[in-house]
Amino acid sequence: MSSTPTRDMPDYEATRRDFQWERPEFFNFATDVTDRWARERPDALALHWSDEGGRERVFTWRQVRERSLHAARFLTGQGLGKGDRVFVMMPRVPEWWFLVLGCIRAGIVFMPGTPMxxxxxxxxxxxxxxxQAVLTEASCLDRFEGLVGTDAAKCWVSVGPVPPGSPWVEYTSAEQPEAAEDTFARTRAEDPMLLYFTSGTTGMPKMVQHTQASYGLGHQVTGRYWLDLTPEDRHLTLSDTGWAKCAWGKLFGPWSQGACNVVYDFRGRFVAAAFLRMLERQRVTTFCAPPTAWRALVLQDLSRYDLSSLRHVASAGEPLNPEVIDAWKKATGLHIREGYGQTESVVVVGMFPSLEPRVGSMGKPSPGFDVSIIDDEGREVASGQEGDIAVRVKPERPVGLFDGYLQDDAANETAFRGDWYVTGDRAVKDADGYFYFVGRRDDVIKTSGYRVGPFEVESALIEHEAVAESAVVGVPDERLGQRIKAYVVLAPGFTGSSELARELQEHVKRITAPYKYPRDIEFVTDLPKTVSGKIRRTDLRALALQGPAAKD
Incomplete structure (x- = not known):
């Protein structure tokens, strides 16, 4: 594996000390970033798309500019204008990138949604x-059953063939004449650009609004420092187009640094072996995936694949079990570097390439962010003490943080505590400034007077060869307050039994503090997850009240 050092952060502390956010009056990611690459590197690859069937489509920076100009003119030709909101639901097809850039260019607010x-x-x-509008693709038309032609939107656009006589308008990607100019009104840095819906691990999704600068400029930290990208890189982030992770690693992160965005379009379940063959074939240099994918990848015989082009790999979405990090490093020599952020932010804590990795840690605060652990009164806690992960927003709000939750005063009141934005996640910070994730505030289990984060129990379970994946929740118990219950997906070749459940319980007792072992274990074929791949522990807690289990 390559051991190329980090390009722009050889010294973490010096970079943090000297970093200053750009705060321009006007900003537009399409005109200020992608168009700049089109001028400076017009014939370099910007987008390399392939699918399960082996088809490929490639686009240079010049072509990305031309096709996004065409998209912007098409959208405004449909009567859409600055500030209008459009819902975008497409699989990983190149037109998603062209239409999204077209929205940004024209000041139209896009709202990504997954085809699931x-x-x-x-x-x-x-x-x-x-x-005001829907942008989708032919394979997703059934998701709009009962909505098309209603006042749910005034404009219905589909990539690919549309039903004859329907309200759908067909969109075809095309290049503008090379001399075509961008004549759209400039967007201010604080103009809205993007509206995400949170993944909804609890309750209905909230609306998270980002400005032109918050993501367009903020994700330069993600791409430049955490993903460590250069214009020579071929970067792939494994993500659906509806997830915030797509913005992190398939749009703003790599394209802010001029890297080629490698896209693998698969429509069914994730197949680890096929994905590894694609990484090998496409000569990907930097790669980011969620923990669910990493856990599947390390179950493969990695020695069968030529992954020598990889120089840097990362994980985000949920904490990654140390055992998975160790397995990948033994096979490839590369440490999977974790990053922490939310739909509401860019990367705010990361295991940056210049940091010495620490097992179980998600790293240190990103340049431009003051991140700490606070108590219920908004006071910073001592090293080693558990508290809420919080980002300082006063006296100056960092670029890269959302505007706020739209139409939800109660959520905004909960999320901001004194000088801090409170993420809702719990963690511990050690004396050297490394952060260690504990769990969502609502997921921390209180048992026998102890507080237990589900992640540490899940990590202990996954060390056992029989466990492919696990999720841990607390369920009511008259004697203990809550008892720990584990849902376990078994690795190939293993069968669930009461004997195996007891073996796993003893295994956890040996690996971690005895009070953290799961008193209930239930074997399942899969785990309920949000559309972004996060475990829905609220569903598991409800299931625990009625489902069978192997009990202590």
Whole structure:
């Protein structure tokens, strides 16, 4: 594996000390960033798309500019204008990138959604946001059943063939004449650009608004320092287009640094072996995936694949079990470097390439962010003490943080505590400034007078060869307050039994503090997850009240 040192952060502390946010009056990611690469590197690859069938489409920076100009003119030709909100639901097709850049260029606010959403999910999003238009693809048309032609939106656009006589308008990607100019009005840095819906681990999704600068400029920290990208890199982030992770690693992060965005379009379940063959074939240099994918990848015989082009790999979305990090490093020599952030932010804590990795830690605060652990009164706690992960927003709000939750005063009141934005996640910071994730505030288990983070129990379980994946929740118990219950997906070749459950319980007792072992274990074929791949522990807690289990 390559051991190229980090390009722009050889010294973490010096970079943090000297970093200053750009705060321009006007900013637009399409005109100020991607168009700049089109001028400076017009014939370099910006987008390399391939699918499961082996088809490929490649686009240079010049072509990205031309096709996004065409998209912007098409959208404004449909009567859409600056500030209008459009819902975008597409699989990983190149047109997603062209239409999104077209929206940004024209000042239209885009709202990504995953193709896994149901018609009910879609209706909620269109109505909650007051969408003016829908941009989708032919394979997703059934998700809009009962909505097309209603006042849920005034404009319905699809990439690919549309039903004859329907309200759908067909969009075809095309290049503008090379001399075409961008004639759209300039966007201010504080103008809204993007509206995300939170993944909804608890309750209905909230609307998270980002400005032109908060993501367009903020993700330069993600791409430059955490993903460590250069214009010579071929970067792939494994993500659906509806996830915030797509913005992190498939749009703003890599393209802010001029890297080629490698896109693998698969429509079914994630197949680890096929994905590894694609990494090998495409000569990917930097790669980011969620923990669910990493856990599947390390179950493969990695020696069968030529991954020598990789120089840097990362994980985000949820904490990654140390055992998975160790397995990958033994096979490839590369440490999987974690990053922490939310739909509401860019990367705010990361295991940056210049940091010495520490097992179980998600790293240190990003340049431009003052991140700490605070108590319920907004006071910073001592090293080693658990508290809320918080980002300082006063006296100056950092670029890269959301505007706030739209139409939700209660959520905003909860999220901001004194000088801090409170993430809702719990962690511990050690004396050297490394952060260690504990869990979502609502997920921390209180048992026998102790507080237990589900992640530490899950990490202990996954060390056992029989466990492919696990999720841990607390369920009511008259004697203990809460008892720890584990849902376990078994690795190939293992069968669930009461004997195996007891073996796993003893295994956890040996690996971690005895009071943290799961008193209930239930074997399942899969775990309920949000559309972004996060475990829905609220569903598991409800299931725990009625489902069978192997009990202590």
């Amino acid at each position: 959403l149901t018609p009910k999910d879609v209706r909620y999003r269109l109505e909650a946001a007051g969408a």
